[in-house]
Amino acid sequence: MNLLPDRFSRWIAESRRWRLILLVGGLGMLALMMTLVLRVDGRWLPAEVRRLQQEEAYLSSTVDRDVLYEPQDPLRAGFHTRYQDSADANEWVIVDLGKEFALDRIVLAPTCIRDNNNRLVTGYGLPRHVKIEASDTEDFASPRLLAERQLNASETTGRYPIQFVSHGRRGRFIRVTLSELADKDGQYFASLGELIVISGNRNVAQWRPLKTSSSIETDMRWSVEFLVDEFSILSAPQIATPSSTDGYLVRDTLTLPHEIVVDLGQTYDIDELRLYPAQPKSEPFTPGWGFPARFRVEVSQTADFADPTVLLGFEGFDLRHWTDRPLIIPVGTRPFFTRNQPLFAASPSESIPEMPVDPVTARFVKVYVSGSDSRLSPPVIALAELQVFAGNENVALGKSVSASETSERWSSSALVDGFNSRWKLIPDYDWLVRIKRRQFDEQALQKIRGELGNAYSQLWRRLAAGGGATILVIIGSLTWGMTSERARAKRETKRLRDRIASDLHDDIGSNLGTIRLISQTILMNPHCDDELRQDIHEIAKIATETSDSMRDILWLIKPTTMNLDEFVGRLRQTANRMLGHCQLQVDVTENIPAMEVSVAWRRNVFLCYKELLHNLQKHGHPEHVSIWIEYRAPRFQIVITDDGRKFHPATVHRGEGLANIEKRMREIGGHIRFVQQDRRVATLQTKIS
Structure with missing residues (x-):
């Protein structure tokens, strides 16, 4: 009686297989036709294609991949004019370079801000x-035109800085006039992130006095002085040559103040210093790691600094230079x-503040540190690079420290x-030239790819028109098959998600409820007989099933990978977040x-570590906690020491947390050990194969 339905079912299954075979055959025929028409050597391709x-292959090979350029999120937005009633209004800003310079390049860095959805927006205003x-x-009685132009569409996107080549023409005062202003709800304004004036290999406009036609002044966001404050979409001038070092480090900050002294070998006329923050591989999420909070910078002609010249004094407040960019x-x-001293004129009618520009003659440079990075426990002092410029040359390169x-x-x-913690540093001028070349190459490559896409579209239309009904049928079959497959994949994905949610709710939730119910029954039973032993056996079975189900689901959901140094950084962050109320010290080998x-x-x-910190916070109430993380191949060990309320693992109520810790450690061939002395010590130890 069941024979006919079985044969009918087999016929249905076979028909599906043949339909799949026809679909694959059609795909093969189409691939053969494309191979004949779109040959690798291009013999039968149209000449334009x-x-x-x-051209695409050539441009792809010539784009300068060594230039590490991506628009940065600056700490301060930049310069913002007041709102005007018309887009035809002119706004201007003047910078006093202090003396006449030969001007090689003027660069305007667009403003970069975050919108209400915390997305990075370039080219604002x-x-x-x-x-x-x-x-x-200063009155520009006889101005000399360096550049004037209408910005094109690629420049107004704000991804790249806008560069003007000035061919060595000279001047002391630079005026930038902005017109055809940006529109915001019927009001018109202009904004810029940074004004850069390159003479030789230096930006001679850095921290120079200014005045402007109008300016909005708000703390840490908009100010005319932020136009020359070194923070913009531009990153440090670096290329993709990896650094083998992290920089200069002092861990024993109990001996503060600390002095970092560089001997330049001879006296130089010093024009500029740069301090690059450290960002070691072990701290990828902490920009400005270990940068001094309070310090001053001095130079002198003698090693005893008997008559020093102070270049910078940040000793009265904490400087939070938590960025990858150098302090210039x-x-x-x-x-x-x-x-x-004020850096800009209070109104357009006032004169620009006078500021000296002559270099200082010195041989020795000292960074006198009196305060360390407050984010780190224990505190450290770290710098990636120190540069000293005499003219266009970094005279500190390779000198004694x-x-x-x-x-x-x-x-x-x-x-x-010559390296920061990640990459090799290059002169500003060379870096800007390479950025401009890469910008041109990317724009040309984007244009060629657009034209190539249009050419391929025309070629496909010719193939479709000349292939006849056979090609149309094959394309139709392929389209139907691909659409069906995508629809089936979507249904399978939805069913998988529903099944995971159902398993989490029904299977694991039910098992945990059963565990609680059986545990309550045991507590109510005053005698230890066979029934009790069966209940205990059932508890172990259900717990094992629940754990296996959870591991399977987690393995399906998140099969990501991570390096050990990144994992240790995550452990440090977790401790700082969960034990922020304690005096915490985290040390890493x-x-x-x-x-x-x-x-x-x-x-x-990670789950064992987090459970220990949770129990420590919830039950121990410690005031001091220290964590030591150590790796000596193949052993990995975490030691947590605290002065909280004592307990003994053999007498304390063993809830699910401690049992889970022991079980998880056994699964990876490790163990946990508790020691009670003057302080409590918990040790997680395992091997990494």
Whole structure:
């Protein structure tokens, strides 16, 4: 009686297989036709398509991949004019370079802000027309035109800085006039992120005094002085040559103040200093790691600094230079950094504040540190690079530096090796030229790819028109098959998600409820007989099933990978977040390798670690907690010491948390150990295969 339905079912299954075979055959025929028409050597391609392919291949190979450029999120937005009633209004800003310079390049960095959805928006408030003039006097009685142009569509996107080549023409005062203003709800304004004036290899407009036609002044967001404050969409001038060092490090900050002294070998006329923050691989999420909070910078002609010149004094407040960009200290603007002298005129009718520009003659440079980075526990002092410019040359490169902690990636010589913690540093002028070249190449490549896409579209239309009904049928079959497959994949994905949600709710939730019910029954039973032993056996069985189900689901959902050094950084962050109310000290052994750890190992260690911190916070109530993380191949160990309320693991109520910790450690071949002395000590130890 069941024979006919079985044969009918087999016929249905076979018909589906043949339909799949026809679909694959059609795909093969189409691939054969495309191979004949779109040959690799382009023999039968139209001449225009072959030409575009060759240009695309050439441009792809010539784009400068070494230039590390991506628009940055600056700490301060920049310069913002007041709102005007008409887009035809002109706004201007003047910068006093202090003396006449040969001007090689004028660069305008667009403003970069975050919108209400916390997305990065480049090119905010960028005007459509720019004119740049130079003069020997502040009143611009005889201005000299350096550049004037209407900004094109690619420039107004704000992804790249806008560069004007000035061919060595000279001037002391630079005026930038902005017109065809940006529109915001019927009001018109202009904004810029940074004004850069390149002479040789230096930005001679850095921290120079200014005045403007109008300006909105708000704390830490908009100010005319933020136009020359070194913060913009531009990153540090670096290329993709990896650094083998992290920089200069001092861990024993109990001996503050600390002095970092560089001997330049001879006296130089110093124009500028740069301090690059450290960002070691072990701290990828902490920009400005270890940058001094309070310090001053001095130079002197003698090693005893008997008659020093102070270039910068940040000793009265904590400087939070938590960024990857260098702190740039022009010698000529030391009154601003040491006496807080105003940097810009209060109104357009006032004169620009006078600021010296002559270099300081010195041989020795000292960074006198009196306060460390308050984010770190224990505190450290760290710098990636120190540069000293005399004219266009970094005269500190390779010079002698006072001793620091020495390890594989930290040393005193690493402070003057020409690298920050990640990449090689290059001169500003060379970097800007390479950025401009890359911008042109990317625009040309984008244009060629657009034309090539249009050419391919025309070619496909010719194939469709000339192929006849066979090609149309094959394309139709393929389209139907692909659509059906996508629809089936979507249904399968939805069913999988529904099944995971159902398993989490029904299977695991039911098992945990059963565990609680059986546990209550045991507590109510005063005798230990066979029934009790069966209940205990059932509890173990259900717990095992629940754990297995959870591991399977987690393995399906998040099969990501992570290196050990990144994992240790995550442990440090978790401790700081969960134990922020305690006096916390986290120490990590040196030279944590960048080796990959498995998902199962990472999950078990992290959950045990987090459970211990949770229990410590909830039950121990400690005041002092120290954590030591150590790796000595193949052993990985975490030691947590605290002065909280004592307990004994053998007598304390063993809830699910402690049992889960022991179980997870056994799964990865490790163990947990508790020691009660003057302080409580918990040790997690396992191996990494």
